[in-house]
Amino acid sequence: MVTKTVIIKNRAGLHARPAALIVKKANEFDSDIYLELEDMKVNGKSIMGIITLGANYKAEITISADGEDENQAVDAIANLFENRFEEE
Amino acid sequence: MKEFTVLDLLNMDLKEHNTLNLKCIAGRKGLTREITDPELNRPGLTLSGFFDEFAFHRIQLFGKGEAAYISRLENQNKMESIEKMFTYHLSCCLFSNAHTPGPRFLELAEKSGCSVLQTDLSSAKISMRLLRALSNVFAPHKLIHGVLVEVFGIGILITGSSGVGKSESALELIERGHRLIADDSVELRNISGNILMGSGKDQVLGHHMEIRGLGIINVSYLFGVGSIRDRKQVQLVVELEDWDSEKVYDRLGSGDSTREILGVKIPLVIVPVKAGRNIPIIIETAAMNERLKKLGYYAAREFDQNVLKWLESKTARNLYFNSSDIF
Numbered sequence: 332m333v334t335k336t337v338i339i340k341n342r343a344g345l346h347a348r349p350a351a352l353i354v355k356k357a358n359e360f361d362s363d364i365y366l367e368l369e370d371m372k373v374n375g376k377s378i379m380g381i382i383t384l385g386a387n388y389k390a391e392i393t394i395s396a397d398g399e400d401e402n403q404a405v406d407a408i409a410n411l412f413e414n415r416f417e418e419e
Numbered sequence: 420m421k422e423f424t425v426l427d428l429l430n431m432d433l434k435e436h437n438t439l440n441l442k443c444i445a446g447r448k449g450l451t452r453e454i455t456d457p458e459l460n461r462p463g464l465t466l467s468g469f470f471d472e473f474a475f476h477r478i479q480l481f482g483k484g485e486a487a488y489i490s491r492l493e494n495q496n497k498m499e500s501i502e503k504m505f506t507y508h509l510s511c512c513l514f515s516n517a518h519t520p521g522p523r524f525l526e527l528a529e530k531s532g533c534s535v536l537q538t539d540l541s542s543a544k545i546s547m548r549l550l551r552a553l554s555n556v557f558a559p560h561k562l563i564h565g566v567l568v569e570v571f572g573i574g575i576l577i578t579g580s581s582g583v584g585k586s587e588s589a590l591e592l593i594e595r596g597h598r599l600i601a602d603d604s605v606e607l608r609n610i611s612g613n614i615l616m617g618s619g620k621d622q623v624l625g626h627h628m629e630i631r632g633l634g635i636i637n638v639s640y641l642f643g644v645g646s647i648r649d650r651k652q653v654q655l656v657v658e659l660e661d662w663d664s665e666k667v668y669d670r671l672g673s674g675d676s677t678r679e680i681l682g683v684k685i686p687l688v689i690v691p692v693k694a695g696r697n698i699p700i701i702i703e704t705a706a707m708n709e710r711l712k713k714l715g716y717y718a719a720r721e722f723d724q725n726v727l728k729w730l731e732s733k734t735a736r737n738l739y740f741n742s743s744d745i746f
Contacts, residue, residue, distance in 0.1 A: 347635070363580075369421060371620075374564045376581040378629045379603035383562070383620045 333405045334395040341415040344387035349416040350378045356407050362398025364408065375408065423556055425511045425534050426450040431552060432622075439548055440538045441513075445525040449534030454478065454510045457553035459546050461485065466492065468500040475507035478549065482542035486518040493521040505531040513549075515542040558608040559681050567600040567617045567651065568592050570706035574651035576605065576617060576685075577702070579659035583692055586628050588659070591699040598648045599638050602628040607653065609681040618650035625649070655709050656685050657702055662693035672708075672719040686712075 339345065345353075357364045357375040364375030368390060373380035375394070386392060392412070396404040429441050429450070443450060460477040466488050481489070492498060505527050512528060514520060517539040528535045538545050565578040566589040577585045586602055593599050601619035608616045619625035626638045626647045639647045656678045668691055669676070678687040688705050692698060708718060 371562050373562065373604055374581055377564065377603050378635070379624065379627065380564060383604040383624055385621065 332395060332397045333401045334393055335405045335409050336391060336393045337409050337412040339386055339388055339390050339392065339412065341418040342388050343418060344390065345381060345384060345392075347378070347382060349411070349418070350381040352411055352416055353381055353408060354378050356411060357404065359407070360396070360398070360400045360404035362396040362401045362404045364394070364396045364404055367393040367395065422453045424450065425452050425454060425536070428454060428511075428552075429536070431556075433548075433552060437548055437552065439545065439552065440540055441536050442538075444514075444519060444535050444537045446511075446528045446532060446534040448532040449511060449528075452508075452510055452532075452534065454553070456510070457550070457557040459549060462504065463488070465504050466500055468503075470503065473504075473507065475504075475509050478510055479512045480542060480546060480549075481512060481514045481518070481520070483516055483518070486514060486516075486520065489520050489524055493523050498523060498527070501527060505533060509533045511536055513538065513545070515540060515545050555608065555610065558610050560606060560608040561681055562620065563605050563607055563680070564603065565605050566602050567605045567653065568702075569598040569600060569648055569651050570703055571597070571710060573655055573706040573709050574600070574617060574653045575655045575657055575702060575706060576607075576653045577657050577659060579692075580661075582631075583659045583661060584698060585659060586630055588698045588702060590628065590630060592702060593638060593642055593646050595699065595703070596646075597703075598646055598651075599626055599628070600648050600651045601625065602638075607680060609683055613683060615653040615680055615683040615685060616650055617653045653680070653685055655705065656680075656687045657705060658687065658689045659692050659698065660689060662691040666691075671723075 341349065353366075354376055365372050366375050366381060366384060368384045368386050371384055373384055375381070384392075394405050394408050398404070429443060431439065433439060456474070456477045458474075458477050459480045460474040461482065462479045463485055465473050466485060489501070492501060501524060511534045513536045515538055517537060519537065520535070525535060540548070563576070563578070565576050566585045567574065567576050568589050569575070570592055577588060579585055589599060589602060600617060604620050605617045606620050610616050627635050628638055629635050668689065676687045676689075677684040679685075686709065690698060690701055690705075711718065
């Protein structure tokens with residue numbers, strides 16, 4: 332199990348498009364992937380789940396993965412956050 | 420858990436017989452104070468100057484009696500106990516029966532930064548409704564990955580790993596006239612210790628589904644308001660899993676397996692998924708079977724008893740026909 336904490340850098344927060352990007356990336360890996368915000372923990376492979384977090388600008392998200400390719404999975408998803416999902 | 424403030428209490432979206440009819444009449448600064456205790460306190464003793472064991476962190480409910488006592492204190496110019504009460508960090512003061520306390524009370528509240536709320540309901544009604552609403556807020560809760568549907572009146576939580584076909588099964592159930600409560604993220608609350616209530620996390624996101632290949636759809640627009648529900652008690656858990664030829668599945672249905680969620684035991688059905696198996700129909704049947712069980716009819720048990728009876732009568736008959744005695 333690997334975890335990593337990231338901060339949302341794009342102004343609009345986790346809306347539908349970033350959520351879709353995360354899910355697309357997460358589905359490339361076999362590991363179970365979760366995103367956590369405060370007391371909510373959702374499946375990283377489900378769009379509605381990620382949107383349910385209601386994560387806005389500067390929110391702190393903990394990404395966790397469990398499985399064979401857990402390291403690559405966490406890094407790849409953290410990378411999306413770093414790149415602001417190619418947004419403002 | 421996130422802080423629950425007085426402002427959150429005012430903003431609670433309750434309907435009809437649950438509404439609290441609250442408004443803030445003074446001490447707006449105090450709206451950001453946190454409510455930490457789901458109970459109420461009637462501060463009669465406090466007003467008379469007895470401060471031992473004063474439950475100041477609770478919501479202070481002033482009924483007709485307390486309100487009358489305050490106006491007498493104000494008239495007699497004996498404000499010491501009220502002044503002392505406001506030195507405590509009260510969560511908020513609440514007046515029932517639309518009573519407005521005197522200006523000096525409000526002034527003291529304003530000064531100490533404690534909000535004063537008012538409702539037109541009677542003390543008995545407001546305390547009942549407040550306790551109900553607060554016990555909901557303070558109930559242990561958890562966000563679960565799954566779909567909650569109502570099938571023939573039974574709340575069914577469909578769980579299983581990502582991509583096993585939860586949403587697709589739910590979609591077909593909706594198409595067949597059943598109702599969706601929440602897709603993907605279901606918020607479960609343990610109410611009064613033995614009831615598990617499920618709802619969507621947020622009204623804004625409610626009743627949308629993500630179907631692979633279609634994207635996000637709005638169920639209430641597509642299938643009408645008859646196909647949705649805001650909340651429902653979870654009465655059955657259906658777990659979908661990929662068919663495993665090695666695994667032994669329940670063939671009789673007499674085993675009462677349960678899943679414990681937030682301390683509540685819910686009947687569990689594990690359904691293996693394989694091409695050619697119509698999952699929605701299996702779920703529908705599981706729901707009807709659950710209803711029968713609630714009515715006291717256990718198909719598997721009844722069947723077993725009938726078989727036993729039949730075997731018994733057969734042995735008895737054989738005994739009779741094969742005996743050499745002539746009756």
